[in-house]
Amino acid sequence: MMMIGTVAFVSDDEQVIHLTEAALPGLAGIEGYSHLIVLTRAVLDPRFAPDDHGVFSVRNGARPSGINVWIVEVLGRDDELLKMRRLRAPLGSEVIDLMPYEQRDAIPLAVEPK
Numbered sequence: 001m002m003m004i005g006t007v008a009f010v011s012d013d014e015q016v017i018h019l020t021e022a023a024l025p026g027l028a029g030i031e032g033y034s035h036l037i038v039l040t041r042a043v044l045d046p047r048f049a050p051d052d053h054g055v056f057s058v059r060n061g062a063r064p065s066g067i068n069v070w071i072v073e074v075l076g077r078d079d080e081l082l083k084m085r086r087l088r089a090p091l092g093s094e095v096i097d098l099m100p101y102e103q104r105d106a107i108p109l110a111v112e113p114k
Helices: 021-027
Strands: 005-010 015-019 035-041 067-078 081-085 094-100
Antiparallel strands (some): 015 081
């Protein structure tokens, strides 16, 4: 898998992905989207694997695929820097893909256990 960028800045209000030069042409037209789907390589940390749930019923970095999926709000772009909100990947995480999040991706009546 080719890396297209890295998580370069993380705060409570904003996260920034620094994209590679090779990835920049692929951003044509992305400014029109309010949200994106971001795929990062998982940073595995066994401390976050709960004892009472299976790996498929938790949302942490311990993914068997080695990939994390994030839906983020786009705040803007400044050349190779893509600014967003709601990216929970750790600083330095490798970004492996971006794609538009569209209204048809939403599931308004999704249910989760209490």
